[in-house]
Amino acid sequence: MSQQNNVPAGIALMLAATVVFALQDGISRHLAGTYNTYMVVMVRYWFFAAFVIALAARAPGGLRAAVRTDQPGLQILRGVLLAAEICVAVFGFTVLGLIESMAVFICYPLLVAALSGPVLGExxxxxxWSAIGVGFIGVLVILQPGMGVFNPWAVIPLISALMFALYALLTRYAARRDRTSTSFFWTGTVGAVVMTAIGLWFWEPMSQGDWIWMALLCVTGASGHWLLIKCYETAEAGAVQPFAYFHLLWTTILGISLFGEDLRLAVILGTTLIVSAGLFTLWRERAQG
Structure with a gap:
């Protein structure tokens, strides 16, 4: 089936996805601030796995087609890497806050560009490379190493961004031989198995009110991925990808209004450099595509 290219609809879907993912970040911070991170991510993955299995069952060929791959090792590595990245990111929310975590994390497209050469041969x-350098200057402005007030926890979102960039590159590599539906199926199911093996050891009783938040976290996770899938089916990635940076705006609003976080000048300046460099990189990729 040929892809549509309805750019206004694609932009609307991308903006909706960024709102949902920002809500997911805020709920994750609330729950992981009270309960163990592994348990929170585990329950979230249970719903995610059920979601991808339901999608696969309804697709042509059913579950048998979704699970079929001749590179299972790569698919398992992708699933494990994403599950680990989510744990690192959620932990970063609890120790560093939403604003500063997301401000550093959004450098991941630059990491993808930098690593696409050695990993994919692009x-x-x-x-x-100049844009990547500008972006990392922005990261340094935010982290402020050597300023005497450097918070060692600030490297956590940078580690998370690196892990997500590797996951994105492995996903690109897997796409050379596997369908998107196959990669999506393996991502959800492998992550659920891995997080269950870890998370059950950290189970804690949860209040009734927080189970409602957990249900919302599961729904936002599944609906956010669905919106992204529909977004990329509706419009070309190059046209809608710049609007993914609105995720940072919504997260900042949540961080300030609900969690009482501060927006430092260094974060504003550094984020401006990162976003500018990221938009330039996307433009170059689209121009050369």
Missing amino acids: HVGWRR
Whole structure:
């Protein structure tokens, strides 16, 4: 089935996805601040796995088609890497806050560009390398190493961004031989198995009110992924990807209004550099595509 290219609808879907993912971040911070991170991510993955299995069952060929791959090792590695990245990211929310965590994490497209050469053998020209350098200057502005007030926890979102960039690159590599539905199925099911094996050891009783928040977390996780899938079916990725940066705006609003976080000048300046460099990189990829 040929892909549509309804850009206004694609932008609307991307903006909706960023709102949902920001809500997911806020709920994750609330729950992981009270309960063990592994348990929170485990329950979230149970719902995610049920969601991808239901999608696969309804698709042509059913579950048998979804699970079929000749690169199971790669698919398992992707699933494990994403589950680990989510744990690191959620832990970062609890120790660093939503705003500063997301401000650093959004450098991941630059990491994807930087690593696409050694990992995928893609050509990265000097213009994109310059943009990557500007973006990492922005990261340094936010982290402020050597300023005497450097918080060692601030490297957590950078680690999370690196893990997510590797996951994205492995997903690109897997797409050379597997369908998107196959990669999506393995992502959800492998993550659920891994997190169950870990999370059950950290089970804690949860209040009735927080079970409602947990249900909302599960729903936002599944609905956010569904919105992204529909977004990329509706419009070309290059046209809608710049609007993914609105995720940072919504997260900042949540951090300030609900969690009492501060927006430092260094975060504003650093984020401006990162977003500008990221948009330039996306533009170069689209121009060369």
